[in-house]
Amino acid sequence: MGSEVETSGTSKSAVSRRFIAATKKLLEKLMQRRLDDRRYVALVIDGIVMAEHTVVAAWGIDAEGKKQILGVWEGATENAAVCKALLTDLVDRGLRTDEGILVVIDGSKALRAAVRDVFGETALVQRCQVHKERNVLEHLPEKQRDWVKRQLREAWRQETEKEALAAL
Structure with missing residues (x-):
């Protein structure tokens, strides 16, 4: 461009660091958000394996059919400990199940056991x-x-x- 034009640039590493910091901040906000401001009639939970990690996501559906991501959890597998921690966190943040809730899962025995342990009889599980x-x-x-x-x-x-x- 010539020496008379001042230039500056941003390295790929700097962009990556900014993206990671911004994503971390938004994820923390999502994971701390209270859930008692809305009544969810259904809860959908599913895990996906990425590289060597399993990410389990939960989203709620309200009576009007609006969906909202409630949280994501990382674990080595979709095991009972991860699933129970996920559900317990939702309840701790205000998820109400006292009037019942439909829980849609992929068929994981660990997830079904966690739903039973945390929600008891208030949850109707659907494959x-x-x-x-x-x-x-x-x-x-x-x-x-x-x-x-x-x-x-x-x-x-x-x-x-x-x-x-x-x-x-």
Whole structure:
């Protein structure tokens, strides 16, 4: 550019440090936010593995259908200790379950046990249909998957348990 033009730059490392600091601050705010200002009728919890870490996320759904991230927790796996810490933290921050709450999970036994331990009888646990469908289809030959997927979805559209079981 020539010596008469003053230039300055920001290194990739500086940008990375700023991003990490800003993200940390926002995450701390999220994880400390009170939850007693809204009544959640459903709680969805799921984990995802990234590199060598499992991140478990929880989001609430209110009576109007509005979703809100309630928190994220990191652990080595989606184990009972991580799941129980997650749920206990939600309750400590004001999540109300006294009128009951629907908890949608992926089928993890550790997560189901944590829900039972922390919420007791106030929680109705529902297995996530997307996870269930994936699990079922993974056990089938490729040529059978489309047909079985259609059958599952048709059964899940039924009005009553009896109709759904008959469709299955």
